[in-house]
Amino acid sequence: MACWLRRGVERLGTLPSAWVGLLALLWFALTLGVYPLLIPDEGRYVGVALSMLESGDYLVPRLDGLPFFHKPPLHYWLTALSLKVLGVNFVGARLVPALMAALLIAGMHAFLKRHASRQHAAWTALILTSSPLLFGASHYANLDMTVAALISSCVLLGAHAALQMEQGRAYRLALMGLYVMAGLAFLAKGLIGILIPGGVLVFWLLGRGQWRVLLRLFSWTGLGLLALVATPWMWVMQARYPGFFDYYIVYQHFQRFLETGFNNPQPFWFYFALMPVATLGWTPFLFRRGRGADHTPDGLGAVRGLMLSALLTVLIFFSIPTSKLLGYVLPAMGPWAFFLADGLIRQSQREGEAKVARFAVGSVAVCLTVCLVAVLTMVLRPQVNSxxxxxxxxxxxxxxxxxxxxxxxxxxxxxxxxxxxxxxxxxxxxxxxxxxxxxxxxxxxxxxxxxxxxxxxxxxxxxxxxxxxxxxxxxxxxxxxxxxxxxxxxxxxxxxxxxxxxxxxxxxxxxxxxxxxxxxxxxxxxxxxxxxxxx
Missing domain, CATH: 3.40.50 (Rossmann fold)
Known part of the structure; x- marks a missing residue:
């Protein structure tokens, strides 16, 4: 088994990133339709999308026929399209989060393959694909996986553009992609779709003393693209419903962030404790990395700095509010998986690939078993549904x-x-x-x-x-x-x-x-x- 895993990882590192994402999607799709929608979240968000499909009104998200402006419309539009193509069934309802999980994995694979190594790309993709938390999010029809994939895409595109600048290579396409993706992230979750990736890139570049590169990331053309993607829907809603901006921007984006009357209150350290659980069998590699780690320079300092900035920015930002839901931490999964992969690779360099591969087989087995047991539990002991x-x-x-x-x-x-x-x-x-x-x-x-x-x-x-x-x-x-x-x-x-x-x-x-x-x-x-x- 260890030998097969080593060969599989080697092959995974050479595959095009789109194929890696497709393989992950096939794994997620196997069990998307085996249990009913969970309430309230899946029923709410799929219900809003279904109302768009049935009414033909794709502008106004509606809950029981009434305008529902808690969240932006992108996820509803995508889910409505999925239901139209695949039919009103559980797979159609959950396809969007599965696609977005695959996008996150493919994006991490492409970036690391280009700026780190094939080993980092392959192991990170495998860790993400087998992660119980990411697997669960890919099966949960709410906005969290969409937001995480788009935020991750913003960070990776911005970092790719910055590194290309530093190397004197073409960067304009990636830079424009950053702004377009930020507009889509805004349409998926609002201001955090811009603030979080912006904060990650600012902290990373300033931490490396690359303030000139940071300034060059600013683009009037890019801002125009962002505005073109993000703002038309808001202006139409404000014209139709006076008071929309106050509710959607002031209340939903700022007041809710600091209020304490929301569901699932948790202590500040909740997400920091959650991350090791999110990857279970892989987590020991992070702690092994800290013992006797080889600190020989390998040219990956910039990539490690980016991943650390992304990990800490997400964890600290979402630790501030009292309410803490599991899905909020998903944008940190890519960086977390990278550090696990980095620890695994360093350990294999010290102890030999064969020994680490044997341990990794157990890690994969633990994670996949948890995923399958969770699905089986949902089938045999279904949650409350209608x-x-x-x-x-x-x-x-x-x-x-x-x-x-x-x-x-x-x-x-x-x-x-x-x-x-x-x-x-x-x-x-x-x-x-x-x-x-x-x-x-x-x-x-x-x-x-x-x-x-x-x-x-x-x-x-x-x-x-x-x-x-x-x-x-x-x-x-x-x-x-x-x-x-x-x-x-x-x-x-x-x-x-x-x-x-x-x-x-x-x-x-x-x-x-x-x-x-x-x-x-x-x-x-x-x-x-x-x-x-x-x-």
Whole structure:
């Protein structure tokens, strides 16, 4: 096995980087479609993309029909394209993060092959491909992998341009690519798509005393390309929705960064502790590198400095906010894998390639086993999802039916019920606590403020629901909520329960139930709608 691994790594170092990325993509794609969408994130982001595909409106990201400006649109556009090409299925939903993971690997391979060595390129690609964290991110349909790949591409293009300058070689194409990629990174995550790669390059070049090269990286043409890519969508949204800039730039980019009321609060050192776990079996090579390392000059000081700048910039930047999600650290995976590969290569120079290859076989086996066990666990013990509920609803749902969530919301239900529309959510929307907690309620309330009239139709209270049910007697209404919701609402006393999985239940309310509940309730009165807070 060790001999095969050595030959495989040698071959990997000679392959074109595009082929390396394709091989990684094939590995990721094997298990993309074997388990349902995870909620809330996968249901939310795939749901927004699906709404674009079904409505034909690719400009405004929408959550339950309301403008959803928490994140920029690039990932939604790419996912909508994937769903259109591959169909509405799990592979189509998750293809974008798998592609972006492959792009990150191919980019690292190409850069290291050019500026370090074939060994560094091959081992780094292998470590990244087998990393449990990167594998998991490639299977998770949210923005994190897209952001990480684009940030990494910015750093590598900028560094390539800088090193080409220093060597007196052509650099303009890479420099323009840097600015275009920064524009795409902005469309994927906002300002951090520019700030993080910019910070990495500034710290790296100033640390090496290359301030003249840093100045030459500044380009008016490049800035024009960046603006051309990044800003048109924002200007269109501001023209359509006054107040967009304040919410999207000031609140989402600055206030959220420093606020403490968001999910998953962790201590400052969380990401520093996470990195060794992210690569498991490979991590010992980093610590072995520190013992008796060979410090003979090898011409890789600039590359090591770049990787250190990238690693520390990402880790420190995302350690500042209280909220720390696993996906935020993904832009640091490339540099981290490089240092593991660097340690492995140095150790092989001291102890022999055969001995290190035997240890590396175990590292690959550990990482791949973790990846496969994780997938198997997701298949045998699936997380909470709406697939079973969706099958029951899809079997009887017809266009024109109405769906009402009762103090609950399932981001992923529309994925399993084709063409689902006319959705309302019943709740206490005047509760001031909604805005103090990061939740689906807060997301819907904030979205409704951009279209108050539509928001008042979608976000309703209990009296309004009863009035609407008794007014619109011709429609079939599907009610979705917690199984004990029947004790909380007289409406459900007259509805048929068709599904119950102890977490969520489905009721059908049609003509027979109208007579029982509404009796002689007038059908011509127009009820007052309840507007979300702030209207």
């Amino acid at each position: 697939q079973a509920l969706g099958r029951v609803l899809a079997a009887q749902y017809h266009k024109g039916d109405r769906i009402v969530y009762l103090n609950d919301y399932r981001y992923d239900l529309g994925f399993y019920v084709p063409g689902m529309s006319n959705v309302s959510v019943m709740g206490r929307w005047d509760d001031p606590e909604i805005m103090h907690t990061d939740s689906w309620r807060k997301e819907l309330v904030e979205a409704a403020r951009f279209e108050p009239h539509r928001g008042a139709q979608i976000l309703i209270d209990r009296p309004t629901l009863r009035q609407q049910l008794c007014r619109d007697r011709a429609a079939v209404v599907w009610l979705i909520g917690a199984p004990d919701a029947v004790r909380q609402s007289q409406v459900l006393n007259h509805a048929q329960r068709l599904y119950d999985d102890q977490r969520i239940a489905l009721w059908r309310f049609d003509s027979d139930e109208y007579e029982l509940m509404c009796g002689e309730t007038p059908t011509v009165a127009q009820p007052e709608t309840s507007a979300p807070p702030g209207q």
